[in-house]
Ligand SMILES: Nc1nc2c(ncn2[C@@H]2O[C@H](COP(=O)(O)OP(=O)(O)OP(=O)(O)O)[C@@H](O)[C@H]2O)c(=O)[nH]1
């Protein structure tokens with residue numbers, strides 16, 4: 001039996017369509033963002049600045065005058081004054097090199113940018129679209145900088161359909177961000193004997209949106225009625241898998257398993273929040289900036305991100321699903337305690353989780369102590 005369009009429509013939930021749009025952006029396909037669902041309103045065609053080559057730029061320019069959008073953090077780094085927006089509109093540089101330089105600071109030393117940068121004041125509707133565009137780029141784990149073109153009010157639906165482009169709305173992007181904290185489904189649950197913690201189990205949680213899974217590792221048989229030891233571990237490919245000495249993640253991961261095993265059981269949550277939530281490639285760009293002398297905090301800001309982009313909703317949702325509402329948290333990060341408490345988990349004790357530094361991570365740890373309030 002043929003599937004009716006109405007059937008498909010009801011299954012194109014907000015959070016799902018947003019991940020499809022994020023995938024398109026990663027492939028260099030523009031996405032149209034509208035102020036609201038349905039006809040009318042304002043809209044914007046958006047392309048990631050880091051993928052704006054001459055060919056794509058030429059095609060985008062056929063639809064209108066392009067502008068560049070950068071985040072408040074990137075604008076501060078570039079010393080651009082504006083009216084306090086989260087997304088700042090600038091006149092578009094003439095070529096794709098200029099656009100990419102605005103987005104990606106890793107080439108700042110070899111190709112210094114030439115100002116002055118011309119700010120374009122956005123209306124309230126335009127500002128909402130601009131902010132949504134940068135939020136969508138972050139969901140795609142791309143740098144939060146875009147080339148965009150304003151579209152006429154009556155154009156977007158037909159244009160998107162005609163060109164095979166995705167049309168999403170500001171409310172859909174907001175709904176997706178909120179949905180990240182809920183709708184986690186258990187999709188696998190198995191025994192996982194590990195070195196130092198042979199009696200362990202792993203539970204995989206997948207967001208209903210189809211986004212990346214988070215994992216709960218239950219060491220021993222922790223009882224929900226006890227305030228058991230819990231470690232929130234944000235994914236770190238370089239530290240966890242490659243044994244990088246630049247951070248303390250590898251030691252913290254194996255150390256947490258040992259401590260929890262010795263305590264008679266508990267939980268390690270392995271969160272898909274690589275690079276404090278900016279994604280692996282952006283973290284590697286942050287490392288390239290650290291090679292140039294910037295610290296871990298400044299590197300995030302130079303790339304246009306917040307210092308920490310992590311959410312605590314998924315961790316709290318997993319703990320609630322497993323029945324652990326009162327915990328003892330292994331961390332040096334006061335924000336993890338506050339974040340979990342905001343999400344309804346009672347942290348009855350913060351348990352220190354420090355390891356000796358080495359010559360490669362001493363500066364990173366000192367920066368966490370001095371700039372982000374870690375107890376180190
Ligand atoms: N953006 C960015 N992320 C980094 C850098 N170094 C490490 N990370 C990431 O930082 C996260 C560290 O996570 P955690 O160890 O769970 O968190 P924490 O804030 O250090 O807090 P505690 O270890 O609990 O005290 C991981 O996702 C790493 O990938 C860096 O220089 N830049």
Ligand SMILES: [Zn+2]
Pocket residue numbers: 236238239240247248249250
């Ligand atoms: Zn790490």
